[in-house]
Structure formats: C-alpha cells, structure tokens
Amino acid sequence: MNRIEAFGYIAAQAARGDISFPTSVNAVLRLQQALNEPDCHLEEAIRLVLGEPQLAARTVALANSSAFNAGNAPITNVRAAVTRIGYRNLQMLVASLVVRQFGTCIQTPGLRAKAEQLWEHTVQVATLAQVFARRVTFVNPDTAMFTGIVHEIGAFYLLTRADEFPGLLDDDDERWGELCEDVVMREVGRRLALPEPVAQAVFELRGGWLNMPPSSLLDTLLLANLYARVPSPLGIKVPLPEHSESALDFLVDEATLHAIIGEAAELSESMGQAVLV
Numbered sequence: 001m002n003r004i005e006a007f008g009y010i011a012a013q014a015a016r017g018d019i020s021f022p023t024s025v026n027a028v029l030r031l032q033q034a035l036n037e038p039d040c041h042l043e044e045a046i047r048l049v050l051g052e053p054q055l056a057a058r059t060v061a062l063a064n065s066s067a068f069n070a071g072n073a074p075i076t077n078v079r080a081a082v083t084r085i086g087y088r089n090l091q092m093l094v095a096s097l098v099v100r101q102f103g104t105c106i107q108t109p110g111l112r113a114k115a116e117q118l119w120e121h122t123v124q125v126a127t128l129a130q131v132f133a134r135r136v137t138f139v140n141p142d143t144a145m146f147t148g149i150v151h152e153i154g155a156f157y158l159l160t161r162a163d164e165f166p167g168l169l170d171d172d173d174e175r176w177g178e179l180c181e182d183v184v185m186r187e188v189g190r191r192l193a194l195p196e197p198v199a200q201a202v203f204e205l206r207g208g209w210l211n212m213p214p215s216s217l218l219d220t221l222l223l224a225n226l227y228a229r230v231p232s233p234l235g236i237k238v239p240l241p242e243h244s245e246s247a248l249d250f251l252v253d254e255a256t257l258h259a260i261i262g263e264a265a266e267l268s269e270s271m272g273q274a275v276l277v
Contacts, residue, residue, distance in 0.1 A: 003165070003167060003168055003170075006165040006168050007168070007180040008180075010158070010161050010165075010180055010184065011180045011183040011184065014183045014184045014186070014187040014188075015183055015187070017187060017190075019157070019184075019187050019188060019191055021191075022101065022102070022105035022160060025098060025101045025102060025105065027052075028052070028055075028094065028097045028098045028101055029098055029191070029192070031048055031051075031052055031055065031094060032091070032094045032095065032098060032192065032193070033193060034048055035048060035087075035090065035091055035094060036091070036193045042082065042083075042087075045082060045087065045090065046078055046079050046082055049078050049082060049090070050078055054097065055093065055094065055097060056078050058093055058097070059078055059081045059082060059085065059090065059093060060075060060076070060077070060078060060081045062081070062085055062089065062093060062271065063075045063080070063081035063082075063084040063085050064081075065270050065271050066270040067267065067270045067271050068084055068085055068089075069084075088142045088143075088146075089142060091146070092142065092145060092146045092149060095146060095149050095150055095192070096149050098153075098192065099119075099122065099149060099150060099152075099153055099156060100119065102115070102153075102156035102157065102159065102160055103115035103116065103118070103119055103156060103159070105160055106159055106160055106162075106163055107163055108162070108163055108166075111159055111162050111163060111169070113233075114159055114169070114233040114234070115156065115159050117230060117232075117233040118152055118155055118156060118159070118232060118233055118234070120230040121152065121228055121230045121231060121232050121233075122148065122149060122151070122152050123268055124224075124228040124229060124230055124264070124268070125148040125151060125152075125221070125224040125225055125228050126145050126146075126147075126148030126149045126224075127145070127148070127264040127265070127267045127268040127271075128148070128223070128224035128227055128228060128260070128261070128264045129144040129145055129147060129148035129220050129221055129223075129224035130142075130144050130145040130148070130264070130267060131260050131263045131264045131267065132144070132214075132220050132223045132224055132260060133145075133220050135256070135260055136214060136220075136223065136251070136252060136260070137214050137215050137216065137217075137219050137220045137223070138215070139215075139216065139217050139220055143195075143197065143198065143217065144217060144220045144221070144224075146198060147198045147201050147202060147217060147220075147221055148221065148224055150189075150192065150194060150198065150202060151201075151202045151205060151221060152232065153185065153188050153189065153192065153202075154181040154182070154184045154185030154188055154189075155181055155232060155234050157184050157188050158180065158181055158184060158234070159234075169234060178206065181234075182203075182206070185202065185203065186203060189202060189203070197217055198217070200217075200218070201216075201217040201218040201220075201221050202221070204218055205218065205221055205222070205225070208221075208222050210222045210223070210226075212251070213251055214251070223248075227257075227260075227261060
C-alpha cells in the first residue's frame, strides 16, 4: 500500500467512525467520558480519579502547583485536590493524559521523536492560549488552555497509525496528511466529546483568519500558534492573514508581548509536573 492509499484508508476508516485507540488511551478515554456525563457529581468524580493512580497523583500535584497553591497548606488527598482545582481543570488534566498517552504508545524511534516535538508544541500553544485569553482576547482562560491541549489530537492519532505504515509521514509536498488529518480530527474530536466551542475552534484552525482585534477562542488559538517557538513536526502550518504580526503591534506592544510569552513559560513550568509532562 503506497502513502496515498494509506492516507485514504485511514481517512475512510475515520469517516465511518472506525477509530482504533491504543489500550492505554482507551482506559483514560473511558474515564474522560464518564466525567463528561451531566450527572457525574463530585463524589463520582473523586471515585473515578481514585481508580486511576496516575491521574490521582497528577491531580494532587496540580493542586499543589504554584498555579493553584498560592501560599496555602499543601494538599495530600484527592478529595481536597479536586475541590481546589475545580471540575473544569480536572477535565483538562484528563484530556492532557489522553493526548500524552498517544505519544507514549508509538514504537518507532523516529516517530517517537516527532511525538515528543508535537507534545512540546502542544504545551507551548496551551499555555500561550491561556495567557492570551486573560490578557488579550478575554475568552475563558481555562477553555483556551483546554483547546490548546487538544488542538493537535488528530496529528497524534496519525503518528500512532504511522507505526503501521512506514514512510506515511515523510515529506508530504502534496499535503495529503493535512487532508487526512482533517477527517481524522473530526472523528477523534467526536470520540473525545469535545465541547462545541472547543471543537469549532480546533476544526477551523487551519483555515482560520485572525480578527482584529482578536476576541474569539479561534483567535486565541491562532495567536498561540503564531508565537509558539516549537513548530508542529508534521510540517502543517496554520495560515495567518497577511501583515497579521504587524497589525498586532497596534494591540500589544513589544513589552507586553514579551511579558505574555514569559508568563506562559512560567505557567508551563509551574504546571509541568502535574499536567504537561
């Protein structure tokens, strides 16, 4: 099977809902789906977290990070940790585990390296999105960070499938990978039960245009991608309007932009061990 046939095969599977996740991803995915249930209350969320040791440890670690523990006594149990970080951040933490598990399931060394770079890109976009949301676009910062965490989930899935099809993600001048990823992303997003505003921003990212002044979740994601230092290793570029960077000069001066990038780096460091490693 050549590369074009392989892309077509993967896209056709996704289009009919035939998405196969590695076992470790499925385990965390089931947990995420349970947490997304409307009648999943705090007691049930705590029980579910306790049933997944890695998630339990990360939840406590996140609650004790400087982002959530500004001078308070350290937390030593899951109940207090879930109460402190809140339900939205718990869902973000679970989503990050889903995304991270994709990378750890890849066997081929070259693909593992691509997955690590893609994760670094994801981390930078997620933290930049959170800070741009607070300081520029004024959308919900937690939603912005969650969107950054999941915005490359289609690419992660393609990396796992590339283990089956050697050479699948080699130089792709004809951009078949982008077309395939678009189809895959929609089905993976559906399986992840992404909230509609998040799904819309992720699906529209590649063809998105940065509004002036930027004010939407999509604008936030575009800005984060624009200033992420680590690019996607799959060669997929997010197009931005001509002169968009110079147009931003009228909105964010150089000192403010430098502060935003620095704040995102600090956020990544403070939350790293719990969420982003």
